[in-house]
Amino acid sequence: xxxxxxxxxxxxxxxxxxxxxxxxxxxxxxxxxxxxxxxxxxxxxxxxxxxxxxxxxxxxxxxxxxxxxxxxxxxxxxxxxxxxxxxxxxxxxxxxxxxxxxxxxxxxxxxxxxxx
Amino acid sequence: xxxxxxxxxxxxxxxxxxxxxxxxxxxxxxxxxxxxxxxxxxxxxxxxxxxxxxxxxxxxxxxxxxxxxxxxxxxxxxxxxxxxxxxxxxxxxxxxxxxxxxxxxxxxxxx
Numbered sequence: 001x002x003x004x005x006x007x008x009x010x011x012x013x014x015x016x017x018x019x020x021x022x023x024x025x026x027x028x029x030x031x032x033x034x035x036x037x038x039x040x041x042x043x044x045x046x047x048x049x050x051x052x053x054x055x056x057x058x059x060x061x062x063x064x065x066x067x068x069x070x071x072x073x074x075x076x077x078x079x080x081x082x083x084x085x086x087x088x089x090x091x092x093x094x095x096x097x098x099x100x101x102x103x104x105x106x107x108x109x110x111x112x113x114x115x116x
Numbered sequence: 117x118x119x120x121x122x123x124x125x126x127x128x129x130x131x132x133x134x135x136x137x138x139x140x141x142x143x144x145x146x147x148x149x150x151x152x153x154x155x156x157x158x159x160x161x162x163x164x165x166x167x168x169x170x171x172x173x174x175x176x177x178x179x180x181x182x183x184x185x186x187x188x189x190x191x192x193x194x195x196x197x198x199x200x201x202x203x204x205x206x207x208x209x210x211x212x213x214x215x216x217x218x219x220x221x222x223x224x225x226x227x
Contacts, residue, residue, distance in 0.1 A: 004158075032214050034214075034215065036218075041220075041223075042220055042221075043120070043207060043218035043219050043220045043221050044159070044207070044209075044218040045218070046215050046216070046217065049214060049215050051214055090158050090159075092158075094214070102147065102164070102171075102211070102214075103149060103161035103164050103172060104159075104161070104216060106158030106159050106160070107158050108156070108157055108158050109156075109157075109158055
């Protein structure tokens with residue numbers, strides 16, 4: 001069965017410092033991996049995805065993520081955090097394209113708090 | 117490009133009442149999803165449509181939930197009768213490629 005784990009409920013960083021939000025996954029075959037961000041009373045916004053290719057993927061708002069197949073991880077990173085990055089972040093996985101269902105399996109979310 | 121539209125944004129009902137949510141996906145997106153997001157959890161799939169056909173409804177509580185996507189565009193999700201545990205945000209998403217685009221959601225409170 002597919003699953004996603006976000007081991008930290010909350011991550012606190014100071015503005016200007018680098019940030020990392022952790023994600024590990026379990027899926028058979030080659031995974032499709034995603035990061036979404038959710039602001040209060042708003043839907044999820046797509047940040048970035050890994051399908052194949054370079055293990056370091058770049059996304060919106062200066063975020064990037066590193067795919068590590070041996071550690072089954074897909075950690076979200078940003079070199080310099082902004083107060084406006086404070087939000088709820090979700091990691092998600094879906095089965096490879098050869099399977100009929102393409103729904104996302106989400107982690108429970110990690111709240112990022114950036115202090116000024 | 118217009119995003120995924122959902123209505124209403126908020127709904128409060130009493131248990132055993134019925135409720136319906138509407139979703140209009142991004143133009144040209146053949147795949148449409150309904151997710152349920154309970155407070156403190158990640159979204160969980162209820163049903164997936166490809167055009168107007170159901171691809172996956174294995175997690176839909178079919179004794180009380182129903183959904184349709186007539187003409188392969190708009191979709192409606194209905195709950196009848198509602199239970200207290202149905203209080204959640206109901207998210208609609210659509211996709212053309214691998215990434216899904218989400219609407220703002222409908223926050224349902226069942227009292």
